[in-house]
Amino acid sequence: MSAESQKRVVIVGGGLVGSMAACMFARKQHKVDLYEARGDMRKSNMSAGKSINLALSVRGREALRRIGLEEKLLSHGIPMRARMIHTVDGKLNEILYDPVHNQCIYSVSRKFLNEALITELEQYPNCNIHFHHKMTKLDVDTGDLTFSKQGHEALIEVKGNQQQLIIGADGAHSGVRKCLMSQPLFDFSQTYIEHGYMELCIPPSDDGNYQMEPNFLHIWPRGTFMMIALPNQDRSWTVTLFMPFENFAQLKTPDILLDFFNSTFPDAVPLIGADRLVADFFSRKASSLISIKCRPYHKNNKVLILGDAAHAMVPFYGQGMNAGFEDCCVLDDLMDELEEDFARVLPKFTEVRHEDAQMICDLAMYNYIEMRDLVTKSSFLWRKRLDSFLFSIFPNFWVPLYNAVTFSRFPYRVCVQHKEFQDKIISSIITGGCAVFGLILLYLIGLIILG
Numbered sequence: 155m156s157a158e159s160q161k162r163v164v165i166v167g168g169g170l171v172g173s174m175a176a177c178m179f180a181r182k183q184h185k186v187d188l189y190e191a192r193g194d195m196r197k198s199n200m201s202a203g204k205s206i207n208l209a210l211s212v213r214g215r216e217a218l219r220r221i222g223l224e225e226k227l228l229s230h231g232i233p234m235r236a237r238m239i240h241t242v243d244g245k246l247n248e249i250l251y252d253p254v255h256n257q258c259i260y261s262v263s264r265k266f267l268n269e270a271l272i273t274e275l276e277q278y279p280n281c282n283i284h285f286h287h288k289m290t291k292l293d294v295d296t297g298d299l300t301f302s303k304q305g306h307e308a309l310i311e312v313k314g315n316q317q318q319l320i321i322g323a324d325g326a327h328s329g330v331r332k333c334l335m336s337q338p339l340f341d342f343s344q345t346y347i348e349h350g351y352m353e354l355c356i357p358p359s360d361d362g363n364y365q366m367e368p369n370f371l372h373i374w375p376r377g378t379f380m381m382i383a384l385p386n387q388d389r390s391w392t393v394t395l396f397m398p399f400e401n402f403a404q405l406k407t408p409d410i411l412l413d414f415f416n417s418t419f420p421d422a423v424p425l426i427g428a429d430r431l432v433a434d435f436f437s438r439k440a441s442s443l444i445s446i447k448c449r450p451y452h453k454n455n456k457v458l459i460l461g462d463a464a465h466a467m468v469p470f471y472g473q474g475m476n477a478g479f480e481d482c483c484v485l486d487d488l489m490d491e492l493e494e495d496f497a498r499v500l501p502k503f504t505e506v507r508h509e510d511a512q513m514i515c516d517l518a519m520y521n522y523i524e525m526r527d528l529v530t531k532s533s534f535l536w537r538k539r540l541d542s543f544l545f546s547i548f549p550n551f552w553v554p555l556y557n558a559v560t561f562s563r564f565p566y567r568v569c570v571q572h573k574e575f576q577d578k579i580i581s582s583i584i585t586g587g588c589a590v591f592g593l594i595l596l597y598l599i600g601l602i603i604l605g
């Protein structure tokens with residue numbers, strides 16, 4: 155690549171999306187400087203962020219494929235071919251995600267994934283990674299950046315004329331986005347939901363095996379309370395309890411906690427272990443969940459935000475990382491289509507991505523509301539069984555929305571359009587069916603009256 159065509163890119167945030175974006179630019183031989191506030195996660199045992207493991211699906215896999223990491227992650231990940239629904243009376247109900255094509259989602263370790271991305275990035279001589287560098291200031295007009303470096307008094311200045319593009323992949327509470335918010339015509343909204351989440355653990359059995367069937371996403375739908383478990387490589391499970399903060403606050407003592415679990419998630423207590431449940435629950439605090447929407451995602455030809463910085467969503471669709479990785483694919487394609495001209499690429503990114511990103515934020519929030527309101531024990535179950543049955547007999551027509559979102563790369567808005575079309579068909583069949591049934595009934599009544 156000629157020096158003139160090589161771009162210089164600064165990426166703020168070395169989490170999942172920032173490190174993915176860095177790999178995508180580095181493989182195109184551009185000069186990349188990645189700045190991450192935290193230290194090198196490969197040198198610490200701390201968890202890499204908000205959840206210990208994540209569900210990886212098709213949209214995220216495409217980004218990993220492009221940088222050559224898909225097979226590495228799939229071989230480390232654990233396939234989840236079905237949801238296993240735990241009813242309160244202890245019954246287990248498995249419903250395949252894809253009875254037609256046998257597609258599955260993968261439980262992957264956040265730390266392993268972030269480490270794999272950083273290690274891949276290090277292979278590129280045209281990339282520098284600056285750990286312990288926290289961006290404290292950005293002038294969105296000049297592109298001048300200021301960083302504080304852990305343990306150093308002096309601030310580090312990166313002048314705007316040293317790079318052509320600044321990407322903000324610094325998460326839901328993005329400092330780069332906050333700088334964009336000071337600009338005119340920048341729309342922003344955020345919603346904290348009443349539910350918080352806490353991660354618990356189901357350890358391996360005494361003989362080192364999984365205590366539950368491993369190739370499943372285990373779900374305990376209890377209306378207001380929801381709990382899921384994703385498998386880990388070490389045969390343990392990361393359990394995530396979703397509950398309103400006010401309910402977390404009511405569980406003040408071990409006895410109250412155990413009474414709650416024994417009545418709400420009875421089969422989970424022996425799996426977690428009563429002592430471990432008490433110790434873990436009272437050793438941590440529930441974390442908040444936020445949904446963020448904003449527009450535009452860019453400023454001129456200089457600044458762009460990706461991932462949670464642009465569209466943080468509640469985790470009730472398992473799509474946040476997948477959507478952020480898909481941002482990187484959309485940007486990658488636009489770089490190719492528009493000859494890497496940032497003056498065209500950046501506004502086009504907002505134009506083509508914004509509606510889909512808003513849609514998945516809305517879908518995740520809709521799922522949250524719908525799952526919370528599915529209060530009867532079997533309603534979650536029957537909804538899923540009906541979807542799965544119709545999908546298996548009309549595979550090209552009846553694609554459940556969850557399957558379109560999770561197992562295809564159709565734009566999120568197209569997935570919803572298809573769902574709305576399906577709903578119209580169903581309602582007209584039901585309406586038509588009712589009309590036919592009514593006519594038959596009238597005919598029979600007429601026969602009876604007229605003898």
Ligand SMILES: Cc1cc2nc3c(=O)[nH]c(=O)nc-3n(C[C@H](O)[C@H](O)[C@H](O)COP(=O)(O)OP(=O)(O)OC[C@H]3O[C@@H](n4cnc5c(N)ncnc54)[C@H](O)[C@@H]3O)c2cc1C
Binds near residue numbers: 172189204289323472
């Ligand atoms: C409980 C839970 C479960 C989830 N489950 C799933 C799932 O199953 N599947 C899925 O696809 N998604 C899931 N998600 C969503 C997923 O975690 C996020 O969408 C994803 O982490 C977003 O990645 P990101 O890189 O945009 O942001 P982040 O992961 O937040 O990374 C931002 C990075 O920027 C750094 N940073 C922040 N500020 C600065 C600064 N000023 N200077 C330098 N660096 C900075 C941070 O240290 C961090 O490393 C879940 C989220 C939660 C909360």
Ligand SMILES: Cc1cnn(-c2ccc(OCc3ccccc3)c(C(=O)O)c2)c1-c1ccc(Cl)c(F)c1
Binds near residue numbers: 534
């Ligand atoms: C991490 C991850 C990956 N995918 N999903 C997911 C999400 C929603 C689902 O259905 C919604 C629905 C249920 C019932 C009726 C309509 C819609 C299904 C499913 O169909 O199995 C799977 C999750 C997840 C995340 C949080 C919670 Cl709380 C949860 F339960 C699962």
